[in-house]
Amino acid sequence: MRNDAQTIGSLTARESGWLTPSIQKAHERSETFGLSASMCPDYDVLTHGELRMKLEQNRVLCAHATPVMETLREQIANTQSMIVLTDAEGLILHSIGDDDFLRRAEKVALKAGANWAEERQGTNAIGTAIAERSATVVHGDQHYLAANRFLTCSSVPILDPYGDLVGVLDVTGDHRSYHQHTMALAKMSVQMIENHLFANTFRNTLQIAFHGRAEFLGTLMEGIMAFTCDGRFLSANRSAQFQVGLPLAAMRAHTLSSLFGLTTPQLIDRLRASLGHHITLDLNNGTVVCANVEFRRPTLGGEGSWPGGESAVGTRPATARTQPVRSAPVVNAPSRLDSLDTGDPQISTVIAKVRKVLGKNIPILITGETGTGKELLAQAIHNDSPRRAGPFVAVNCASIPENLIESELFGYEEGAFTGARRKGAVGKLLQANGGTLFLDEIGDMPYPLQVRLLRVLQERVVDPLGSSKSVPVDIAIICATHRNLREMIVQNRFREDLYYRLNGLVVKLPPLRERTDLAVVIERMLQSMPCDETEGAPLRVTSDVMALFEECAWPGNFRQLGNLLRTAAAMVDDDGELRREHLPEDFFDDLRSGAALGARSAGATLPLMSTRLQDVQASAIAAAVARHNGNVSAAARALGISRNTVYRKMPSLCAGANPHGDD
Structure with a gap:
């Protein structure tokens, strides 16, 4: 049981009525950690040797943050x-400030080597910003521990270019001298740090800096995107995400062409015609922006690494933003597979299987419906593999015209065919040398080309078009498809020998409607949206809207969900609460049509137009369970919904049903 001082401290804070919802949640977490408001804080500080080790592990973050501080x-x-x-755990790496205040702060261990996570210090800006993954101010008595209530703290999470938390920047002062502009300064400083980290991570890429107004180019307000030389999207800073209106997770499904409406060669032509001035580009949301572009050749790489043999073509001179900085040891990089494990047992099983074959030269085949995150998993596998320092090259076999896919994969020599580039071009297979080649929609690869790919996998050599020389290649292969390759083999549309070369480990990503972690997925997608640009409350979903989301079949999977959330997020009020009135009408149309289709497939005879949606759903589920002899899994699959939805809608019916049947 909590002691009286703890109870009184907590109730006093809540009854005052000025705690924000996020601070109230932080106080509740502090209570669950067993902390007391009157207790002495945890002043356990690392030794000099331990702190040096932590500083070494975070040296890239420190290198970019210290000048900004x-x-x-x-x-x-x-x-x-x-x-x-x-760091990302709340351990203080470095602190600077007014000497007299630093001495006061040391009395509560607000210094390098001390940990300010919530479980150590209760509600405080650093720990709460980490827990909430959002900018946080904790003022005076809002601190859970009485010892810290002379402070006012403004903390902003620092994200790496992959969207992962790497640290926190905090400004702390005497609670009597708090200024509202402090948080704005902290946010601007974090934006500078993140942009520096971005430039350091993507030094050898095509980078586009843009803004709707030319005078904001070269400032913190400009958006920055990085692409490979062939136009594959790598990452974008927060300003770019805000201007495009897409979170980073959704942007990973795009390319240079889908975001800006032009290919890399077309972009080069536009640059050459600009005569050194900035160019205008059209975003896929219809916005016209001014842009500066940089092509930077990799330090190691021969002719043809960039289209047209360009080494550095662009309208922006190299600046301190793109100067190379030593990278952190790879061993300290966060696991990308861990970030995908959001609590669904099927996903956890997939990740566990994948981990067992990492680095063992076993090809991986990822199956699943379109939009289930196959490329995201492939990228995570590469990032966690021993090949993480090498390139990750993705090829969508369905998006390249059949007459071009051979030259795209294998490359070609000068004059190999009419229209070939001068000096030829390096194909995707050689671009992936030393790293990972991801062949998305492998089922759409032309049958004759499958023979050539099989030879590469068997002999580990590539024959560019028009060349008499074979080039050795060292690549790991990950493939993905939404098709049934075994059926295609029977139909003579896919080679059996290639199939058995590719399916060393076969994993299946479940569709969104079958996942049990929908609430967590939605929360993360909302967190990844650049909503903190507007100073608004963090976005959250009401319980009735979440119930509707769980009923939806999501035929478009993550793409459909992401688009819906972005649209709804644009409609929310200042409280950040996503309610039914913020959902687009076509979502409700999809729900009704899905229920009608489910009812007809289950043989229901109710007059659908005159029956409430809930009744239609319940009737359809009851009929489907009956048709499948009580097999809840089979009924759920037939209706395109999850087992959880069946149990929720028909608890009495399913009490004695077999949840798995013959599955």
Whole structure:
């Protein structure tokens, strides 16, 4: 049981009525950690040796954050405050500020080597920003521990270019001298740090910096996107995500062509015609932006690494933003597979299987419906593999015209065919040398080309078109398809020998309607949206809307869900609560048509137009369960819904049903 001081401290804070919902949640978490408001904080500080090790593990973050912290200190000098940098766990790595306030802060261990996670220090801006993954202010008595209530803290999470949390920047001062502009300064500083990390991560890429107004180019307001030389999307900073209106997770499904409406060669032609001035580009949301473009050749790589043999074509000179900085040891990079494990047992099983074959030269075949995240899994496998330092090259076999896919894969020599580029071109297979080749929609690869691919897998050599020389290649292969390759073999549309070369490990990603972690997935997608640009509350979904989401069949899977959430997020009010009135009408049309189709397939005879949607759903589920002899899994598959939806809608019917049947 909690002691009286703990109870009184908690109730006093809540009854005051000025705690925000996120701070109230943080107080509740503090209670569950067993903390007492009157207790002495955890002042366990790392030794110098332990701190040096942590600084080495986070040296890239520190290298980019320290200069920004110094600039910020000049802006807030003589304000009885300090600036703190932590790692992703809340461990303070570095702090600077006014000397007299630093001495006061040391009394509560607000110094390098101390951990300010919520479970150690209760509700505080650093720990709560990590827990909520959003910018957080904790002012005076809002701190859970009484010892920290002389402080006011403004903390902003720092994300790496992959969207993962790597640290927190915090400005802490005396609660009597709090200024509202402090959070704005902290956010601007974090944006600078993130842009520096972005430039360091994607040094050898095609980068486009853009904004709707030319005067904002070269400022913190510009959006920055990075692509491979063939136009595959790599990443985008927060400003780019905000301007495009897509979270980073959704942008990974795009390319240069789908985002800006032009290919890499067309972009080069546009640059050459600009005569050194910025160019205008059309975003896929209809916005016209001004842009500067950089092509930067990789340090190691021969002719043809960039289209047309360009080494550095662009309208922006190389600046400090693109200067190389030593990378952190690969061993410290966060696991991408871990980030995909959001609690669904099927996904956890897939990840567990994949981990067992990492680095063992076993090809992986990913199956599943369109939009279930196959390329995201392939990228995560590469990032967690021993080949993570090498390239990850993705080829969508369904999106390349049949007459071009051979030259795209194998490359070609100069003059190999009419229209071939001068000096030829390096194919995807050789671009992936030393890394991973991801062949998406492998079932759409032309049958004659499958023979050539089989030879590459068997002999590990590539024969570019028009060349008399075979080039050795060292690649890991990951393939994906939504098709049934075994059926295609029977139909003579897919080679059996190639199939058995590709399916070393076969894993299946479940469709969204069969996943049990929908709420977690939606929460993460909302968190990844650049909503903090508007100072609004974090987006959250009401329980009745979440119930509707769980009823939806989501035939478009993550693409459909992402588009719906972006549309709804644009409609929410200042409270950040996503309600039924924010959902587009076609979503309800999809729900009704899905229920009608389910009812007809189950043999229901109710007059659908005059029956409430809930009744139609219940009737359809009851009929489907009956038709499948009580097999809930089979009934759910027939209706295109999850087992959880069946149990929720018909609890009495399913009490004695077999949840798996013969599955």
